[in-house]
Amino acid sequence: MASLQHSQAIKGAKVLMVGAGGIGCELLKTLALSDFQDIHIIDMDTIEVSNLNRQFLFRQSHVGQSKAKVARDAVLRFRPHISITPYHANAKDSNFNVDFFKQFNVVLNGLDNLDARRHVNRLCLAAEVPLVESGTTGFLGQVTVHVKGKTECYECQPKPAPKTYPVCTITSTPSKFVHCVVWAKDLLFAKLFGDKNQDNDLNVRSNDAARSSEHAGDAFEWSGNEDLEQYGRGVYDHVFGYNIELALSNEETWKNRNKPRPIYCRDVLPDRMTQQNGNVDKTDDLSSASAMASLGLKNPQDIWCLMENTKVFIEALKLFFTKRRKEIGNLSFDKDDQLAVEFVTAAANIRAASFNIPLHSLFEAKGIAGNIVHAVATTNAIVAGLIVIEAIKVLKKDTESYRMTYCLEHPSKKMLLMPVEPFEPNKSCCVCSKTPLSLEINTHRSKLRDFVEKIVKAKLGMNSPLIMHATALLYEVGDDLEENEIANYTANLEKVLSELPPPVTDGTVLTVEDLQQEFTCNIHIKHREEFDEEKEPDGMVLSGWTQAPPEKKDGKTSIGNGASTSKSLPTKPGITEIDIEVKEISDVSPGTKRKLSEFSDGSTLDQSSDVDVTRNNKKTQKHDEDDDLVMLDHWDSNMRKKH
Numbered sequence: 001m002a003s004l005q006h007s008q009a010i011k012g013a014k015v016l017m018v019g020a021g022g023i024g025c026e027l028l029k030t031l032a033l034s035d036f037q038d039i040h041i042i043d044m045d046t047i048e049v050s051n052l053n054r055q056f057l058f059r060q061s062h063v064g065q066s067k068a069k070v071a072r073d074a075v076l077r078f079r080p081h082i083s084i085t086p087y088h089a090n091a092k093d094s095n096f097n098v099d100f101f102k103q104f105n106v107v108l109n110g111l112d113n114l115d116a117r118r119h120v121n122r123l124c125l126a127a128e129v130p131l132v133e134s135g136t137t138g139f140l141g142q143v144t145v146h147v148k149g150k151t152e153c154y155e156c157q158p159k160p161a162p163k164t165y166p167v168c169t170i171t172s173t174p175s176k177f178v179h180c181v182v183w184a185k186d187l188l189f190a191k192l193f194g195d196k197n198q199d200n201d202l203n204v205r206s207n208d209a210a211r212s213s214e215h216a217g218d219a220f221e222w223s224g225n226e227d228l229e230q231y232g233r234g235v236y237d238h239v240f241g242y243n244i245e246l247a248l249s250n251e252e253t254w255k256n257r258n259k260p261r262p263i264y265c266r267d268v269l270p271d272r273m274t275q276q277n278g279n280v281d282k283t284d285d286l287s288s289a290s291a292m293a294s295l296g297l298k299n300p301q302d303i304w305c306l307m308e309n310t311k312v313f314i315e316a317l318k319l320f321f322t323k324r325r326k327e328i329g330n331l332s333f334d335k336d337d338q339l340a341v342e343f344v345t346a347a348a349n350i351r352a353a354s355f356n357i358p359l360h361s362l363f364e365a366k367g368i369a370g371n372i373v374h375a376v377a378t379t380n381a382i383v384a385g386l387i388v389i390e391a392i393k394v395l396k397k398d399t400e401s402y403r404m405t406y407c408l409e410h411p412s413k414k415m416l417l418m419p420v421e422p423f424e425p426n427k428s429c430c431v432c433s434k435t436p437l438s439l440e441i442n443t444h445r446s447k448l449r450d451f452v453e454k455i456v457k458a459k460l461g462m463n464s465p466l467i468m469h470a471t472a473l474l475y476e477v478g479d480d481l482e483e484n485e486i487a488n489y490t491a492n493l494e495k496v497l498s499e500l501p502p503p504v505t506d507g508t509v510l511t512v513e514d515l516q517q518e519f520t521c522n523i524h525i526k527h528r529e530e531f532d533e534e535k536e537p538d539g540m541v542l543s544g545w546t547q548a549p550p551e552k553k554d555g556k557t558s559i560g561n562g563a564s565t566s567k568s569l570p571t572k573p574g575i576t577e578i579d580i581e582v583k584e585i586s587d588v589s590p591g592t593k594r595k596l597s598e599f600s601d602g603s604t605l606d607q608s609s610d611v612d613v614t615r616n617n618k619k620t621q622k623h624d625e626d627d628d629l630v631m632l633d634h635w636d637s638n639m640r641k642k643h
Ligand SMILES: Nc1ncnc2c1ncn2[C@@H]1O[C@H](COP(=O)(O)OP(=O)(O)OP(=O)(O)O)[C@@H](O)[C@H]1O
Pocket: 018, 019, 020, 021, 022, 023, 024, 042, 043, 044, 045, 050, 051, 055, 067, 089, 090, 091, 092, 110, 111, 112, 113, 116, 610, 611, 640, 641, 642, 643
């Protein structure tokens, strides 16, 4: 029986849930059944067909409706007297500001991306509202508690960087199927169907740059009246034939590598698939826009031969231009978009064939392209239960018993759940401890735009940044700016740092601020001439976020409360940096506080991705470059998991 204190804490609480997906639906049900009376839910999504078998509250008839509203209605059916307030909105919208957050006693995250997690973390810090964070990826899960001044914040532990590949591996020298998928999705798909103004490295680097770009301009543009099959064949020949020939002419590249072979459409598919101006159906029935369906290819687990991939490539391209023409120019790859997955699979396979890399099925390519980890409903349910347990402790201010709990894939010492005492705030965290950062950058070459995109937005997760050099404003985003201010900031973006008014040079301290997040940090600029293209592809290095843990005299890494440093927790599931201090769990009497160091399997999930641990990116499953093992590296804002 719950004590009076316990039930009063629950009944009097006003709770904000962010995310009504796999974890969020379980969480809402568990909150309602635990007697919570006042729950607010923010989710920006509507229900998709792909959510139906993954989120138990949703039905076919709900497709297209707000997740938050449907989840509310489903739970009100068995708890009609509680108050559930849904918001069909992005948690980053400006109306969810610090004052909005202040009305809640606790915030519970069931998110799927790093960006939103960081944003909510900052608002919780600013509003001084405790946050319970969560993430799952397959069988792995974690729940952590973040209370300002008492425990580390969500950003105290650096998140592992998303797996990235050197540009030249993707554009010119792929050696794994994943490189071909990244090329097909981020370059070719983006070039043909995405925003035309975006930078795109699609053109093969060549000494003859002028010739290359001249040719590229023609091949990718559809004139509007050109026969679509002919256009598709032109694109095909350009990227799989001509560009490969061009790359081959760069002999240095191939001295120690296997040469690719150019592939031309006529050699694979001599005959046209349709008559000129032929049988392309011009209806707008999006559900039938599938190249596989048109071509009679049924099994997504089949590996198509080169000819089948070629047919899917041409057919998918034609379908985009006939059935989804309005979307062209605005599309970005979505793993739930069947036609996009078909196109990317075919393009990746044709490129793989060219580079003598084994071909893969659509099912496999989709998994790689969408960074999919199949979700386990039970893990979501366990994690939702743990969130409620921690939320109740927070409401009772039972600080001593807060735990971060890790759900492991295999029992370790007969335990599947590993509770660990939370760490103290990291004194070098720039978010909760306001510690300055330092940035090595070439101030003569890097533009303000590079700094804004790669550091302020990507690394610091700011949405509406303001950048100051002493009292001078270099850049600002906002709805209330005057035209001349906008013109001024736009011009600044294109200037290299050392030419800004006033110049940003070695020794400058920039102040970067996001007013909505109430997050400010100072960045010390250090000029550096050269960067390693492979290891430092951004051309700049941000540091000072966290410091290495103190070395103990015996050489062991210090772990436990107070040692909340970058090394104190393993950051990837299965990678145990702390095996050195393993204790038998059986030695720990029930009720004894445990630290992660006491468990031999210290699997830890990073919550940046939707699984991010999903997470920063959904816990994300990536295929490791070196051994084709599926690796969880949790953090790209684009990463996704599957339920
Ligand atoms: N910035 C945000 N504001 C509001 N809701 C968000 C934000 N970012 C993510 N979400 C929501 O968080 C939820 C995360 O849930 P989950 O990871 O189960 O995703 P899903 O959409 O249900 O599944 P999948 O990503 O595999 O399609 C989603 O419903 C998503 O809409």
